[in-house]
Amino acid sequence: MGSKKYAFVGTGGRAEFFYGEITTNYRETAEIVGLCDVNGARMAYVNTLLTDKYNYHAVPAYKAHEFDKMIEETKPDTVIVTSVDRTHHRYIVRAMELGCDVISEKPMTTDVEKCKEILDAIERTGKKLRVTFNYRYAPHNTKIRELLMDGTIGEVLSVNFEWLLNTQHGADYFRRWHRDKRNSGGLLVHKSTHHFDLMNFWLGSQPDTVFAMGDLRFYGRENAEKRGVTEFYQRVHGSKAAENDPFALHLKDNEQLKKMYLDTEHEDGYLRDQSVFGDNISIEDTMGVMVKYKNKTIMNYSLNAYLPWEGFNIVFNGTKGRMEVKVVEQSYVNAGGGKDQEGAVKDKRITIFPQFAAPYEVEIEEGVGGHGGGDPVMLRDIFERPADDRFNRAASHIDGAQSILTGIAANQSIATGMPVKVDQLLKL
Secondary structure: OOOEEEEEEOOOOOHHHHHHHHHHHOOOOEEEEEEEEOOHHHHHHHHHHHHHHOOOOOOOEEEHHHHHHHHHHHOOOEEEEOOOHHHHHHHHHHHHHOOOEEEEEOOOOOOHHHHHHHHHHHHHHOOOEEEEOHHHHOHHHHHHHHHHHOOOOOOEEEEEEEEEEEOOHHHHOOOOHHHOHHHHOOHHHHOHHHHHHHHHHHHOOOEEEEEEEEEOOOOOHHHHHHOOOOOOOOEOOOOOHHHHOOOOOOHHHOHHHHHHOHHHHHHHOOOOOEOOOOOOOOOOOEEEEEEEEOOOOEEEEEEEEEEOOEEEEEEEEEOOEEEEEEEEEOOOOOOOOOHHHOOOEEEEEEEEEEOOOOOEEOOOOOOOOHHHHHHHHHHHHHHOOOOOOOOOOOOOHHHHHHHHHHHHHHHHHHHHOOOEEHHHHOOO
16 A cells, blocks of 8 residues: 655744654655744754654755645655645645645634635535544543544533633734734634634534624733733744743743744744734734534633643533533643643542432543643544444545634624624635
C-alpha cells in the first residue's frame, strides 16, 4: 500500500501536534513531503526540529505563494492545514482542486462565505475534509455522550454550559493574531467551535436559533485605563513596563517560543508577545449565547477569557434527572511547552442526580495526553484506519460547518442585536 504522503501549510505551534505524531508513531505508514508557510525562517526552524528533535529528515519548504508548486512537486495525498483561521478556506479549496484530501485544524473557517466556498469545493471535487475536534475523544466527553445516549437522565430539555479561560491561556488569544476578529472570527468561532461541536455531538442534534451578547470588558487599553493602569507598552520584548506585568509573555525565556517566533519575526513582522492591554483588539472577552436546537433543547452558554482557573461547568437537565459535570484543565501557552500539556485535565467529576433516588458519581476512565486524553485517540483515528465507533466521534465537514455556524450566528446576533436562524445562514 505504501505510506501516505502529507504536506503542511502553516508551521506555527499547532503544526507540531501533527508532524510530531507522524515522526514519532507513524513513520512506517506516513511521510511528510512538504512544508508551506509565509515565513521561511520558521520553516527552517521546523526542519531543525524534524532533524534534531524527531530524528527525521529535513523536508522541502515552500513560501505561501508557492503552494501550488509544492503540491505539484511533492504530490501529497493529504494536506494538513494549520495556518491562520482566515486562510483555511483558501488552502482547503485549492488542495482539493489539485487532487488532495484535507485535514483542517478547527475552526474549519471563520464566516459564511468561506464556509460555502469549502462546501462547494467538496461537492465539486469529491475530495474529503476532516476537521480535528480532539475534545470529542476525551474519555469524559465520550462518557457524557454515552450517558445521554443511554437515557440516564431521560430527554435533555435544557443545558447550562460555562467555559472558563484563565489569565494564562485565555490571555494568549489577546497577544497574537487571534485578537483581530478578521483573523479568527473571535473566540465564539475560534474557541467555542469545540464547545458547540460537543453540544451537537452530545445532543445528537443541530442548532436552530441563536441569540448572543458579547463585549471586550477586561482586556484592551480602554478597560485597563478605567481600572487605573497607567503604564502601557506595545510588545513585551525590550519593554521596561512589561517587566512587572503578570500578563506579559517573555519569549526570550522560552527556548521554543524564542526560536519559533522571536527569531523569525524579521521576516513577516508577526509579533507573538503583544500587550493584552494594547489597542487594536477587536474580539470579545465576555460572551453569553442562547441556542435552541432542532430537538428543542435550550442551551445557555457563557465564555469568559480572564478567570482564575481553566475548564468548564456544564449541567444537563432532563426528564429523569440532572447531570452535573466539572472539569478543571491545565493551563498552557500555545507552542510554549509539551503538546500533551494542552488542555490536560487536572480534575474531573460527573455527578448524576436522578429524580427520585440518591445522587451518584460516574466512573471515568483516565485519559493520558492533551485535551483530556482526547489527542492520542484522535490522532490514532486520523493516521490509522478508523475503527467502528458507536459514538461517531470522527468529525466530517458537515460537523465542521455545523459547529462554526453556531459561532458565526452568535457573531451576527452580537452585531445586530437580533436572533439568527442557522439554516438561513447557509442552505445546507
